Amino acid sequence: MRPFTFQRIQSLDQASARKANDGHQCIAGGTNLLDLMKKNITVPEVLLDITKALPDQIETTAKGIRIGAMVRNSAAANHDLIRSKFPLVSKALLAGASPQIRNMASIGGNLLQRTRCPYFYDTTLPCNKRNPGTGCGAIDGENRMSAIVGYSTECVAVHPSDLCIALAALDANVIIRTTDKKETIIPFKDFHRLPGETPEQDNNLPVSGIITAVDIPSNQFFKNAAYVKLRDRESYAFALISVAAALELNGNKIVQARLASGGVAHKPWRWYEAEAFLKGKNATLETFQKAAAIVVKETKPLSNNAFKVPMLKGAVEVALQNCLNA
């Protein structure tokens, strides 16, 4: 690990002012950053410990709920209000990592965790995201875990977060503080990026931007929400495919539906067409199967991950069905 300076940050202003400097990087729970530093993937000169500067409360607001960026993943997952009114968030969080990691991991850090593509994680391998211009090792290498939508010839990595899938489904907003002391709000769907020509950029967080909170608008999805995650082992593994599904029902009629997936793209992916299809339909297995068929129409698997298409289809069906028994 390269030697670095460690600074305790006291306020958000201080945090964003310093973060704008070259070689400065924030550390919250450290569960992702330290791994990246140990592997020389990220080599900051100055670490800004923002744990004391960030809000760490969960509050109700006029429009919904605000989760402070420093709230630990396990605290959020076990919070009464989240469990009762935003259960999808709790379910997604609990499907991620391990209890030890969730105890450390912050909400802000979860949004900013970097891909787990094995080529990204090994500095001796080519990777455009880590080292632009070196090529994509995964595109014709081991791409079983890689994307099936939204990728480019430069990068086929997927975003590893589970929480973000639920937040995408629930139309959350990311609250950001920048040096000009303004609060910027980025809707979740616009927060993460597709790789395109610049896979080194994961998201649209401004250079001086500090995530202070995530807002989730109140919704009627809490009765019928499900998170399905398929992975190579029962815990402590990233998603091959995950599906966040939520239904607002009137009797058996679907008033509104939300569907999002992890393990499929460079960013949390919403299935808008399938959501539109579900709207107004009866919540039956047949409807769900049709929605799942619409979902997979969009996909274009790589050399080693054709299985993700039927797996996604199955997972969408199961997630929608699970909404009814949630």
Add this chain to the structure above:
Amino acid sequence: MAEGRVEGISKVTGSGKYAAEYKVDNVCYGVIVGSTIPAGEIEAYHLDDAKEVAGVLDIITHLNRPSIPAFENEESIKKSGFSLPVLHTDKVFFKGQPIALVIAETLEDATYAASLVTATYKQSSFNVDFDTTHPSIPLAGTGKERGTMDAWSNAAFVADAEYNIKHEVHNPMEMHATIATWVSKDKLKLWDKNQGVNNVQGTLSRLWKMPAANIEVISEFVGGGFGAGLLVWPHVLMTVMAAQQVKRPVKVVLTRPQMFTLVGYRPQAWQKVKIGADKDGNFLGILHQSKHSKSVYDNYREGITRISRMLYKIPNAKTEEATVSLNLSAPTWMRGPGDCSGAFGLECAIDELSYQLKKDPVQLRLQNLATEIDPDTQKPWSTNFLNECVEKGAANIEWAKYRKAQPASVKEGDWMIGYGMACGMWFAGRSKASAGIKMQKDGTISVETAMTDIGTGTGTGMQNIAHDNLGIPKNKIKVNLGNSNLPAAPSQGGSTGLSTMSGAVVAACNEFRKKIAELASVVDEAYKHVNPADIVFTKNGVALQTQGNRPVSYENIFAKNNLEIIDVQATSGPGEERQKYAFCSGAAHFVRVKVHAKTGKVKVDKIVSVVDAGYVVNDKAAANQISGAAVGGLGMALTEEQLVDHKLGCVVGNDLAGYHFPVNADAPIIDVSFIGKPDVNINPAGAKGLGEVGIIGMAPAVANAIYNATGKRLRNLPITPDKVLMA
């Protein structure tokens, strides 16, 4: 239930020290730099940036390292038996091969400086692709062929299929680590993570051409081995060289990524099994062929087809094997080496045959098991209760009641339920070893041997055996292990540890009784003529069981003989019984799986393992071995696969997030039981080894259950959900 481990408290309180945890004065730290190409030659090192890092003491490469006497020239390297002459060659055989060691005052300095070391290479072509290479490698006969292949060409039923197993990595929790210090110019001391201190001592003695007595190796606590600690690996030599170079103690701890390339793995394997039976299900013949990967620089080979010559009565049997050389690091023994892979082919093929025959696979096995005579050597088995394992396992999982003959016939919603079973067998070995007993004045004893306890419970077993023999309470018996200065013992491996030690401990107990009789006779003449077996050890002294008690206090024994300590040693090993009998441990594994029809998810929700391992010295430690092996078997069956990038020529995903061994949530409650009948011929305890047999047969049991659940025959491990879906 037996009491816990002798080392339990030390382990859970952290007072027990693993190799890397010893505090050694003036120690400095070494970090290994690996090659970044899979094949070629090193042209130049670029060390300037690294040397500028504060705290860097030296960087050793093949150009400046102190030379290892046995690596003097090509010829001597060949003779040394050490396949990778680390830092004594400019050749690169695999990516990640150690090419330099950075030595610094702190681990942080060394780690940072190591990240700055680069080299220029002359690259050559390479090959890491097992699947496309093996078809062109010819097979050669192995083992004794029986009968002819023609004899069963008209068999009524034949199963004939190919099976594949991916490259698997041991990944014990404890990283391999070595601290080496030259105590004087010709005396070396090592704290090293390994499974056999005498093996490390002997290997270093050979390589450095110095007397073994001048090398002390300590491996008192071992955080798992699974076979990775049976060899001396390059990092150990590098640490010794470094300590020589900087004239200070040096510590090297492998990083987790290095654990994937520097301490072996289970090779990737291909198999083809063709097995025939008559219309009643009697096996007529088998052809078992296998090939496994190995490194270009190493000649590792494991007997994958051996199990097919041992398990069943098959009149005609032919086995063929080959290895496939790749630009990867060297594989090595991993729990159940050979047989574990071979059982996958054999036991799946038999399952396939059972469905053709429409015969219950339990019955088919019971009918064909060779429980009397070892078909390979034609010697009678000393004991083989595999049939009882099968019967008991079937009863415990209620096979007859729940297992349906028709695949894919039991459903619970989207879940398909199935049952599968398979057998495992492992030779029950025993080696020669020594043990010592020391008694203190207070009547407490310590039982000692150089053998390591890698988590297998060897120490606890030794305490149990000494207690059974001497009657001294367990809390007065200490166990000392894992130091090359202690009485010599072979490595802990191949399920021979306890079998070997039981003989040595019993011999030491007998020697101790003799010695006590001799010493007590100085106090009381009556002891001159006693049968040592007649001596009982009481709280304060010894007495006689039959000849009128005649107590003699420990105090008197020590005082009258002018002794500070009573110290005996004895050696014991296998004998004639090995000429007369064949020895094996056996296991039958039964599993129940749920397979999700829409997502391919497989959940093993019940495991029953029944093991014939002779007398069970400590049921808790023994059951612990079997359930651990079962989880290892689940990994082999469902999750473990080292990815290899064929274009770049290297392993990828070399960390615990990328390589999926099972976690607790993957393991159901594992119902372990033992037949428990002593094997009176193998050793004084009657105990056969059981470390490997728990994993052998587990993967095919799972694959067979998946077939029963889904009707899909999955012949390539690991059976990840994608394979289930796409089949």
